[in-house]
Amino acid sequence: MNAVAARPHRLTPDQVPDTVVEVLDRDEKAELTERIRRLLREQDATLVAHYYTSPELQELADASGGYVSDSLDMARFGTECASSTLIVAGVRFMGETAKILNPEKRVLMPDLGAECSLDLGCPPDEFAAFCDAHPDREVVVYANTSAAVKARADWMATSGIALDLVRHLHAEGRKILWAPDRHLGAWVQKETGADVLLWDGACVVHEAFKADGLRVLKAEHPGAMVLVHPESPADVIALADFVGSTTGIIKAAKELPADTFIVATDNGIFHKMREAAPHKTFIEAPTGGKGATCVSCAHCPWMAMNGLRSLARVLERGGNEIHVDPTIRERAARPIQRLLDFARSRRAVVLGNNDA
Numbered sequence: 001m002n003a004v005a006a007r008p009h010r011l012t013p014d015q016v017p018d019t020v021v022e023v024l025d026r027d028e029k030a031e032l033t034e035r036i037r038r039l040l041r042e043q044d045a046t047l048v049a050h051y052y053t054s055p056e057l058q059e060l061a062d063a064s065g066g067y068v069s070d071s072l073d074m075a076r077f078g079t080e081c082a083s084s085t086l087i088v089a090g091v092r093f094m095g096e097t098a099k100i101l102n103p104e105k106r107v108l109m110p111d112l113g114a115e116c117s118l119d120l121g122c123p124p125d126e127f128a129a130f131c132d133a134h135p136d137r138e139v140v141v142y143a144n145t146s147a148a149v150k151a152r153a154d155w156m157a158t159s160g161i162a163l164d165l166v167r168h169l170h171a172e173g174r175k176i177l178w179a180p181d182r183h184l185g186a187w188v189q190k191e192t193g194a195d196v197l198l199w200d201g202a203c204v205v206h207e208a209f210k211a212d213g214l215r216v217l218k219a220e221h222p223g224a225m226v227l228v229h230p231e232s233p234a235d236v237i238a239l240a241d242f243v244g245s246t247t248g249i250i251k252a253a254k255e256l257p258a259d260t261f262i263v264a265t266d267n268g269i270f271h272k273m274r275e276a277a278p279h280k281t282f283i284e285a286p287t288g289g290k291g292a293t294c295v296s297c298a299h300c301p302w303m304a305m306n307g308l309r310s311l312a313r314v315l316e317r318g319g320n321e322i323h324v325d326p327t328i329r330e331r332a333a334r335p336i337q338r339l340l341d342f343a344r345s346r347r348a349v350v351l352g353n354n355d356a
């Protein structure tokens with residue numbers, strides 16, 4: 001069974017900001033980088049960046065003793081690093097997850113307006129009512145949700161472990177309520193055969209990939225392999241040689257026997273893919289067929305809000321701190337901890353094999 005919640009929870013184009021990529025000349029980049037490194041040291045702060053942020057931010061995180069990874073791994077790195085302040089370059093739910101797992105630390109973000117269409121498309125009150133209407137189902141929510149939505153869940157899942165977790169629940173005879181990404185949920189349902197009721201949300205970046213255009217591109221590059229993130233539509237996933245998380249995609253680029261890859265996920269990931277496999281060629285999967293237009297064009301508009309300028313500003317002026325209500329924090333920590341315990345019990349490699 002694969003049912004979908006009655007009401008779609010998609011953003012309209014006017015709710016999606018334009019993607020504005022920070023452009024810096026060499027001198028400004030060097031000056032900002034030096035200034036930020038000094039401020040990080042002075043404030044006992046560590047920069048943790050997502051794979052979808054700019055190459056400048058990823059380079060700075062690596063060079064300053066910080067970290068670049070997927071969302072859960074970013075948060076877990078935060079628990080292990082000794083700094084009293086974490087600067088999370090990513091989107092808001094990542095800052096919240098870092099705060100949930102590290103309540104004693106100060107968590108700052110370069111831009112608090114950096115949201116996520118999946119998070120925005122899952123309002124906590126409406127989601128709670130949906131859960132209440134289906135009390136017989138185990139509530140599994142993706143990492144890309146607010147603290148309040150996680151607080152209503154039985155489990156958190158990431159794309160790296162979703163199949164394993166849902167297979168386990170299915171084997172125990174449980175029925176699943178999955179939120180918020182319907183494409184990821186449908187893929188999990190198809191692969192596991194579990195009874196999954198879907199919330200009808202989507203990522204504006206991944207939902208824009210188009211199977212028709214991908215077929216044309218494959219024909220133009222017959223030796224290329226196709227790497228797809230499972231937030232993409234089913235007809236795009238069906239054309240993939242590999243389907244998996246961001247970390248899984250980087251690993252696949254390094255290990256699979258091809259010199260050219262067509263990649264259906266945010267193009268921010270190309271920075272780490274080129275580092276991992278410098279002699280290989282990476283091509284963006286198309287976000288429109290012939291004559292079509294795209295809204296996000298394979299780059300998340302909210303991820304693009306993170307830049308060196310906004311990072312320097314938050315370190316100099318303060319503000320942009322993430323706070324999570326203590327009661328919600330306590331409840332939201334449970335499904336996250338359950339996931340970590342499950343992964344450990346399965347000996348799954350959670351670190352570096354996770355989400356969006």
Ligand code: SF4
Pocket residue numbers: 091115116117118119144203204205206266300301302303356
């Ligand atoms: S790429 Fe999609 S899932 Fe990731 S933060 Fe942006 S909107 Fe959310």
